Amino acid sequence: MTNESAIGSAEMDQLSYEHEPRLDTILMVEKALKDCGEYPTKKELLKALPKKIQYQTFIRILNYLESSNKIVISNRRIIWIFPDNPKLKQLLETSFKLGSVLDKE
Numbered sequence: 001m002t003n004e005s006a007i008g009s010a011e012m013d014q015l016s017y018e019h020e021p022r023l024d025t026i027l028m029v030e031k032a033l034k035d036c037g038e039y040p041t042k043k044e045l046l047k048a049l050p051k052k053i054q055y056q057t058f059i060r061i062l063n064y065l066e067s068s069n070k071i072v073i074s075n076r077r078i079i080w081i082f083p084d085n086p087k088l089k090q091l092l093e094t095s096f097k098l099g100s101v102l103d104k105e
């Protein structure tokens with residue numbers, strides 16, 4: 001049995017990163033995503049940040065945002081899906097639930 005198999009996956013996550021991203025760095029990435037006119041790729045978003053950050057930190061932030069349901073990465077594009085998105089709010093306000101349509105029939 002190797003040392004890796006004896007270590008839990010949560011412990012491996014902590015061991016594989018030298019540090020956790022700071023809150024201001026996470027907020028900087030969130031703001032850049034919200035301010036993008038279109039859905040960027042990882043490379044485009046990294047270049048659009050006002051300050052340079054390490055790629056490992058950048059990927060860690062994207063993993064956090066995806067696991068907290070703030071973004072979705074689809075077809076190599078990053079899409080901000082958190083409900084504070086004005087486009088998404090408008091879509092939710094103008095849409096209707098499928099169940100209510102089926103009940104009327």
